[in-house]
Amino acid sequence: xxxxxxxxxxxxGIFCPAGGFHIDPWRPVDRALITHGHSDHAxxxxxxxxxxxxxxxxxxxxxxxxxxxxxxxxxxxxxGGVTVSFHPAGHVPGSAQIRVExxxxxxxxxxxxxxxxxxxxxxxxxxxxxxxISECTFGLPVFRWDPQEAILAQINRWWAANAAEGRISILGxxxxxxxxxxxxxxxxxxxxxxxxxxxxxxxxxxxSQGCALPATVAVTAxxxxxxxxxxxxIAPPSAQATPWASRFGPNAAAAFASGWMRxxxxxxxxxxxxxxxxxxxxxxxxxxAAIRETGAERVFVTHGYTAVFRRWLESQGYDxxxxxTEYEGEGIDSAQPDTAGDVPx
Amino acid sequence: xxxxxxxxxxxxxxxxxxxxxxxxxxYFRDAPEEDRLWTIALLSGRRPKRAATATELREWAAEAxxxxxxxxxxxxxxxxxxxxxxALVLPPPGTDSGLPLGVHMRGLISLAGQPASxxxxxxxxxxxxxxxxxxxLFNKLITGGFRMGVSQGLMTxxxxxxxxxxxxxxxxxxxxxxxxxxxxxxxxxQTGDPQSDATRPYPFALAAPLEAAPETLGDPQDxxxxxxxxxxxxxxxxxxxxxxxxxxxEELITGRFPEFAPLADFLPAxxxxxxxxxxxxxxxxxxxxxxxxxxxxxxxPKRLLAEVPAHLLAYDLLEEAGQDLxxxxxxxxRARLEALLHAxxxxxPIGISPALAAADWPALAALxxxxxxxxxxxxxxKRRSSAYHVGRKRGDWWKWKLNPFTVDAVMIYAQAGHGRxxxxxxxxxxAVRDGDDLVPFAKAYSGLTDDEFRRITDWVRxxxxxxxxxxxxxxxxxxxxxxxxxxxxxxxxxxxxxxxxPRMLRWRQDKQVAGIDTIQTLRALLAGQRGYSTPAPPEDx
Ligand SMILES: [Zn+2]
Ligand SMILES: [Zn+2]
Numbered sequence: 034x035x036x037x038x039x040x041x042x043x044x045x046g047i048f049c050p051a052g053g054f055h056i057d058p059w060r061p062v063d064r065a066l067i068t069h070g071h072s073d074h075a076x077x078x079x080x081x082x083x084x085x086x087x088x089x090x091x092x093x094x095x096x097x098x099x100x101x102x103x104x105x106x107x108x109x110x111x112x113g114g115v116t117v118s119f120h121p122a123g124h125v126p127g128s129a130q131i132r133v134e135x136x137x138x139x140x141x142x143x144x145x146x147x148x149x150x151x152x153x154x155x156x157x158x159x160x161x162x163x164x165x166i167s168e169c170t171f172g173l174p175v176f177r178w179d180p181q182e183a184i185l186a187q188i189n190r191w192w193a194a195n196a197a198e199g200r201i202s203i204l205g206x207x208x209x210x211x212x213x214x215x216x217x218x219x220x221x222x223x224x225x226x227x228x229x230x231x232x233x234x235x236x237x238x239x240x241s242q243g244c245a246l247p248a249t250v251a252v253t254a255x256x257x258x259x260x261x262x263x264x265x266x267i268a269p270p271s272a273q274a275t276p277w278a279s280r281f282g283p284n285a286a287a288a289f290a291s292g293w294m295r296x297x298x299x300x301x302x303x304x305x306x307x308x309x310x311x312x313x314x315x316x317x318x319x320x321x322a323a324i325r326e327t328g329a330e331r332v333f334v335t336h337g338y339t340a341v342f343r344r345w346l347e348s349q350g351y352d353x354x355x356x357x358t359e360y361e362g363e364g365i366d367s368a369q370p371d372t373a374g375d376v377p378x
Numbered sequence: 379x380x381x382x383x384x385x386x387x388x389x390x391x392x393x394x395x396x397x398x399x400x401x402x403x404x405y406f407r408d409a410p411e412e413d414r415l416w417t418i419a420l421l422s423g424r425r426p427k428r429a430a431t432a433t434e435l436r437e438w439a440a441e442a443x444x445x446x447x448x449x450x451x452x453x454x455x456x457x458x459x460x461x462x463x464x465a466l467v468l469p470p471p472g473t474d475s476g477l478p479l480g481v482h483m484r485g486l487i488s489l490a491g492q493p494a495s496x497x498x499x500x501x502x503x504x505x506x507x508x509x510x511x512x513x514x515l516f517n518k519l520i521t522g523g524f525r526m527g528v529s530q531g532l533m534t535x536x537x538x539x540x541x542x543x544x545x546x547x548x549x550x551x552x553x554x555x556x557x558x559x560x561x562x563x564x565x566x567x568q569t570g571d572p573q574s575d576a577t578r579p580y581p582f583a584l585a586a587p588l589e590a591a592p593e594t595l596g597d598p599q600d601x602x603x604x605x606x607x608x609x610x611x612x613x614x615x616x617x618x619x620x621x622x623x624x625x626x627x628e629e630l631i632t633g634r635f636p637e638f639a640p641l642a643d644f645l646p647a648x649x650x651x652x653x654x655x656x657x658x659x660x661x662x663x664x665x666x667x668x669x670x671x672x673x674x675x676x677x678x679p680k681r682l683l684a685e686v687p688a689h690l691l692a693y694d695l696l697e698e699a700g701q702d703l704x705x706x707x708x709x710x711x712r713a714r715l716e717a718l719l720h721a722x723x724x725x726x727p728i729g730i731s732p733a734l735a736a737a738d739w740p741a742l743a744a745l746x747x748x749x750x751x752x753x754x755x756x757x758x759x760k761r762r763s764s765a766y767h768v769g770r771k772r773g774d775w776w777k778w779k780l781n782p783f784t785v786d787a788v789m790i791y792a793q794a795g796h797g798r799x800x801x802x803x804x805x806x807x808x809a810v811r812d813g814d815d816l817v818p819f820a821k822a823y824s825g826l827t828d829d830e831f832r833r834i835t836d837w838v839r840x841x842x843x844x845x846x847x848x849x850x851x852x853x854x855x856x857x858x859x860x861x862x863x864x865x866x867x868x869x870x871x872x873x874x875x876x877x878x879x880p881r882m883l884r885w886r887q888d889k890q891v892a893g894i895d896t897i898q899t900l901r902a903l904l905a906g907q908r909g910y911s912t913p914a915p916p917e918d919x
Contacts, residue, residue: 173453174445175466295466297390297514298458307391341452348446 039115039133039140040166042333042356047142047166051114051135054083056142066117068144069128070095070209083110085119087155088127090238091209106155122146123157124313125210126239132160141327142166147312148319151181151214153244159326166333166356167324170314171292172342178292178316184309185218191288191307193223196263201281205270205289205306208232210313212267213239215290216246224263227252229277232267258282292316324351379512381409382417382479386515389526398528399536406540412480415558415566420519421526421533422552423892429489429520430497432460432842438498439464442505460843461517465510475507482516483558521843522853527814530892531769541568546581546768554578555630576620579613579628580650580696580704581768585758585775589902592739592778595759602708602762603734603742605754606777607691608666609656610673610888614638614690616645617700623655627890631655634672635688637727644722648700651692651715652766653731656753658689663753666884673888691731692719693758696766704766711766749780756780783865783903784883785895789856790816792838793849795823795831802831803838803850806882808860810873812897819873819900820860825882834885857889858882865904875900 037050046058054064061078068074068084070091075084082101084092089103104110106129109118119129124145131142141162150156178184188204195202206212208231216236219226226249228236233251240246250256252266257280266285272278273287292312293299300308315323324332324346331352334342339355346353388401406414419425430438440450450467457463482504489497501520505513534552538545551570554577588595595601611626621642623632632638635655645651656663657672664686672678672686695715696704703711712733719730734757736742746757756779764774787808795804805823809816826834837856844851861883868876874897 173456174443174449175453175457175463177466177470296457297462301390338452338456341449345445345449 039135039138039164040142047356049113049115049133052112052117052133054112055079056131057144064112066131067092068122068131068142069125071125071145071207074144085127085129087242088129090242091127091235094234094238106158120158120160121155123148123150123154126154126213126242126244128154128210130158130160132162138163140164140166141329143168143323145170145314146323147315148323149178149181151313152217153213153239154210157323159323161328163329164331164333165324165327165329166335167320168314169320169334169337169339169342171312171316172320172334172338172345174317176292176295176312176316177318178310178312181214181218181311184290184311185215188215188218188288188290188309189220189223191286191309192219192265195286196224199262199284201258201262201285202265203273203278203281203285203287204265204267204309205273205287205291206232206267206311207313208235208269211290211311212236212269213244213246214311214313215267216249217244219247219265221247224265225250225261227256227261227264227266229266229268229272231269231272252277252280256280258285379475379477379479379482379508379516381405382413383509383512383515385409385417386526387511389528395532399532399539402528402533402536403539406537410478410480411563412558413478415561415563416480416483418533418537418552418563418566419558421528422530423890424557425519425522426483426487427490428522429486430501431840432521434494434498435460435464435501435517435520438502439467439505442502443467443469454844455846458844461521462514464505464517465513468505468510468513471508472506474509475504477507480558483519486520487559522855525814529814537567543568549581549768550578553581553628554624555628576617577615577622577630579615579622579624580702580766582611582613582626582652583694583767583775584770585760585777586770586772587899587902588759588776588778589905592742592759595776598736598739598742600762602712602760603736603745604693604731604758604760605734605749605752606756606758606779607654607656607663607731608753608755609654609663609669609691612653612655612690613696614641614645614649614651614653614692615697616642616647616649618647625888627888627893634675634678636678637683637688638690641726641728644726645718646699648697649718650695650697651690651728652694652696653690653692653728656689656691657686658727663689663691665753670884670887688727690728692728693731694766707763707765708760709762746778746780754780784859784861785810785899785903786857786886786889786893787820787860788816788854788891788894789834789852789858790818790854791849792834792852799831801835802828803835804831806858808858808880809854810895810897810900816854817873817897819871819875819897820862820877820880822858822860822880822882825861826885830885854891857886857891857894859884859886865900867904873897873900875904 041048041050045055045060045062047056054066055062056066057068057074058065059076063080065079066083070088075092077096082099083104086103086105089101093101104119106119106121109116115133115135118132120132122128122130122144124147128144130144133140139162141160143166145168146157148157192202206215212232213236226247228249228251230251233249236246236249270289288307288309289303290309290311292314294308295310332346333354333356335356343353343355385401385405389398392398436450440447454463489500504516508516534545534549537548548567551567556566613624615622622630623635623638625631657669668686692715695711698714716730734745736745749756759776759778761774787810789806790809791807792803793805794800795802807818808820809818838850838852841853842850843853860880862877862880866876
């Protein structure tokens with residue numbers, strides 16, 4: 034009788050029968066291996082957690098006192114009948130792909146990933162495998178990212194132009210990953226950097242882990258457009274256009290940084306905001322390159338345009354399947370996650 | 379193309395009219411001169427012939443992107459726009475061609491009629507030299523679905539700001555049949571081109587629908603009442619060596635109405651007449667449907683000319699002996715017009731649109747109720763002391779239609795019918811203008827003949843921008859007169875209104891999208907309906 038596959042797909046999440054653990058499960062389980070700290074991957078309520086050493090501080094902060102073990106990138110660990118190791122996914126600081134080997138058969142669950150280096154996260158590392166479980170949030174050929182330097186330069190130009198007009202700039206970005214990626218590229222000569230509480234907390238944690246990030250000021254009661262007229266405010270998207278943001282005055286310029294900003298329709302639906310095309314997910318060429326480099330014959334796709342992407346992979350000669358997950362990812366029009374546990378884009 | 383893309387980004391990034399005007403004025407100051415000219419042409423609806431069909435563009439883009447066509451088709455609905463899907467799906471540009479808008483436009487024009495291989499090579503090479511935002515605009519120029527959110531009025535204001543030429547002068551200079559290929563920015567806007575001046579029409583004065591009770595207009599003796607004719611609004615120009623008939627859509631229609639040519643022999647040079655072209659039944663006009671037999675036909679067989687003779691019902695004199703009369707009061711212009719027409723020999727296809735005499739408003743209302751017997755749509759009320767305005771200026775010209783419940787709207791979606799009509803596109807969604815946007819407000823599926831449905835079906839197939847299952851979004855180009863029995867407020871609808879029994883009264887192939895009604899018209903109808911203490915009189919239903 035053939036043994037069960039190395040990884041299976043259940044209504045609680047990806048499950049490894051021989052290891053007795055789940056990967057990024059969305060319902061409580063005994064043992065959870067977590068790829069990264071975004072709220073749709075690191076959920077509360079599991080018996081035991083295992084994550085990368087770099088991801089642990091944020092996950093501890095978000096989930097409180099849980100039983101959490103850590104593992105270094107590349108370190109192998111025997112769990113039940115399988116060997117697991119974590120490898121950089123390049124998505125956000127601490128994010129990992131999880132490699133599971135059973136009797137010489139290798140599966141990799143990518144979690145969320147991007148292939149271009151962002152200067153903060155350990156860069157994506159291709160891991161050879163037989164079966165690859167890949168996200169495909171932006172798995173359509175219209176999604177193609179410009180280099181990060183070009184986008185950060187656009188953001189600085191936008192901020193400088195607003196500052197010259199005496200308008201505060203409010204930039205929406207997810208609290209874990211996107212916010213720090215932007216912070217690391219801001220030109221502090223333009224003005225002060227203010228942060229929403231959710232961004233400030235995560236930034237402080239990453240700073241204490243050694244990320245080089247500029248000085249930020251958390252927005253508190255006394256801070257307004259008057260006190261910091263040339264400032265840029267980094268806030269979770271959901272905090273924009275709320276009473277919290279009204280302190281920056283009716284003239285404040287709003288913008289949003291997300292891969293979805295590539296589409297004019299999405300930009301227009303979000304009103305008069307400026308859109309910066311900056312994503313922590315792989316673009317179309319990135320997804321294709323990453324999948325090719327694993328050497329996998331079988332690919333399972335999760336969050337995104339799974340049906341279309343699967344058909345594409347099949348046309349490219351892969352044995353492809355779809356995994357139904359409850360990772361929220363970022364829907365095309367959602368972009369409104371809660372402020373505490375942000376969902377990535 | 380860079381500068382043009384920057385202009386588009388500025389216009390696209392704001393909803394404020396002042397900001398749009400400023401962005402456009404800046405562009406008219408510093409863009410390459412030829413590009414300014416092309417921009418004016420594009421914004422006033424002067425588009426070149428399509429250099430490629432939507433189908434060709436999809437195939438070429440998929441090939442260039444090295445993706446199968448099915449993947450392109452799956453991606454398109456996510457993006458929601460064909461021009462943008464192509465722009466984004468193509469690989470990054472290999473070069474920066476740096477070519478300005480004008481060069482691309484001339485290139486596209488030269489492609490018309492070329493074999494597919496030539497057009498394909500030219501378009502692929504253009505794509506390869508453009509950034510995604512430039513490609514998007516380039517594709518929009520080809521597909522024709524180009525909307526920059528700029529009205530003719532806004533553009534005219536921006537041009538006036540940029541050049542210091544008075545707004546009304548700019549508006550006049552932009553009228554008529556000019557082409558960026560044969561004029562220059564300086565000649566068109568700044569100095570005016572004497573050569574094209576000869577046949578250039580004046581901007582038409584437009585009437586607003588009268589929704590309030592006519593008594594609100596004051597003393598009826600201050601008003602000139604005429605029939606509101608149901609024909610084609612036209613401006614007849616006879617100047618030294620030039621004879622022209624223009625439609626309100628700024629189309630030169632001289633050749634389509636050869637019976638007017640003899641007027642050149644009798645009207646003094648330097649005459650411009652505003653009036654209505656109608657099909658003539660000997661003593662009065664025939665219904666519009668009769669005239670429509672002549673619209674949109676390439677050839678005019680003798681039989682048709684005999685069956686449907688055209689006649690001009692003149693109602694205003696804009697120029698006499700080469701002198702612009704538009705600032706003079708209507709009563710004076712009217713007297714001169716009557717004298718001019720009186721001096722003509724009998725038998726010419728022109729006559730005055732008679733002034734209707736009535737002692738008071740109820741008497742006029744009674745006349746209006748009988749308008750249909752005269753093949754008229756109702757009454758026109760024009761203030762006797764009024765100048766001939768540029769465009770629609772509320773207060774002096776009113777159309778008091780017999781059936782207040784008709785609007786001109788543009789088709790934006792089409793869906794196939796059922797049963798016998800399953801092969802035809804028969805269910806349409808219509809939109810009116812809201813500033814620079816189109817707002818859907820009604821669906822209708824009746825009122826056209828089978829032959830018209832067949833023709834519109836053909837057109838829909840060739841002009842689909844986007845598909846959602848059985849529904850096609852089409853190029854907003856086909857204007858229909860929509861009639862309905864009632865109107866009410868409806869927060870559930872995006873337009874904020876709901877219509878009772880909307881239907882297509884007719885397909886207005888003589889009208890352009892720029893001339894359709896606005897959401898304000900509908901709101902005013904709604905407000906007017908509420909304002910009446912009694913229900914609408916029976917003749918309005
Ligand atoms: Zn995710
Ligand atoms: Zn994530």
